Amino acid sequence: DMKVTQMPRYLIKRMGENVLLECGQDMSHETMYWYRQDPGLGLQLIYISYDVDSNSEGDIPKGYRVSRKKREHFSLILDSAKTNQTSVYFCASRDCQNTLYFGAGTRLSVL
Amino acid sequence: GDQVEQSPSALSLHEGTGSALRCNFTTTMRAVQWFQQNSRGSLINLFYLASGTKENGRLKSTFNSKESYSTLHIRDAQLEDSGTYFCAAEVIASSSFSKLVFGQGTSLSVVP
Numbered sequence A: 001d002m003k004v005t006q007m008p009r010y011l012i013k014r015m016g017e018n019v020l021l022e023c024g025q026d027m028s029h030e031t032m033y034w035y036r037q038d039p040g041l042g043l044q045l046i047y048i049s050y051d052v053d054s055n056s057e058g059d060i061p062k063g064y065r066v067s068r069k070k071r072e073h074f075s076l077i078l079d080s081a082k083t084n085q086t087s088v089y090f091c092a093s094r095d096c097q098n099t100l101y102f103g104a105g106t107r108l109s110v111l
Numbered sequence B: 001g002d003q004v005e006q007s008p009s010a011l012s013l014h015e016g017t018g019s020a021l022r023c024n025f026t027t028t029m030r031a032v033q034w035f036q037q038n039s040r041g042s043l044i045n046l047f048y049l050a051s052g053t054k055e056n057g058r059l060k061s062t063f064n065s066k067e068s069y070s071t072l073h074i075r076d077a078q079l080e081d082s083g084t085y086f087c088a089a090e091v092i093a094s095s096s097f098s099k100l101v102f103g104q105g106t107s108l109s110v111v112p
Helices: none
Strands: A004-007 A011-013 A019-025 A031-038 A042-051 A054-057 A067-071 A075-078 A089-096 A101-102 A108-111 B004-007 B010-014 B017-024 B031-037 B043-049 B052-056 B057-065 B067-075 B083-092 B099-100 B106-111
Touching: A011 A019, A019 A031, A019 A089, A019 A108, A031 A075, A042 A067, A042 A075, A042 B099, A054 A067, A075 A089, A101 B031, A101 B043, A101 B057, B004 B057, B004 B083, B010 B017, B017 B083, B031 B057, B031 B067, B043 B052, B043 B057, B043 B067, B067 B083
Parallel strands: A011 A108, B010 B106
Antiparallel strands: A004 A019, A019 A075, A031 A042, A031 A089, A042 A054, A067 A075, A089 A101, A089 A108, B004 B017, B017 B067, B031 B043, B031 B083, B052 B057, B057 B067, B083 B099, B083 B106
């Protein structure tokens, strides 16, 4: 069963703290994504990764960085989190037929 | 920038009826994907279309790349069809990659 796993599911942080969101997939997909979802704005692309150590900025990369050291893992890092980074974060991977598989999301609150 | 406009923003259907959701694109898109976000917040891939029409059960989607729009038809709606439906357009971002641009979603409520 194809799966994208996100950890943690819920996270509360204080402004200025560092945040690590993790994503794993067991399908050996090369391409992975990080999105955030906010009310009224749909899903916005933060970063794309095409394979290990091959990452590109999406539409809203400011305040974020990513790490992909293994094909099956793609991490999103917030150095010094801000309150406007409170959101639901989704990771996705894409198969060779361009179908996207999403994780269940991480709900991050920055206080 | 590239935009995807979805309509309607909200829709209520009685069980057993049907309707169509629409996505308009401001520029030429390579393909379109449709997703359902259910009550638990999970995003489920429904269709990927580079052209033409696909059908799966009570759902059917078309993509007209020349006129830059896509539709998702739901027939015989069931309560479990409730949720938010997103279309996402595949845009060529550079010579080496493409990206998905999402619409703002259609909130569908199916009522008895």
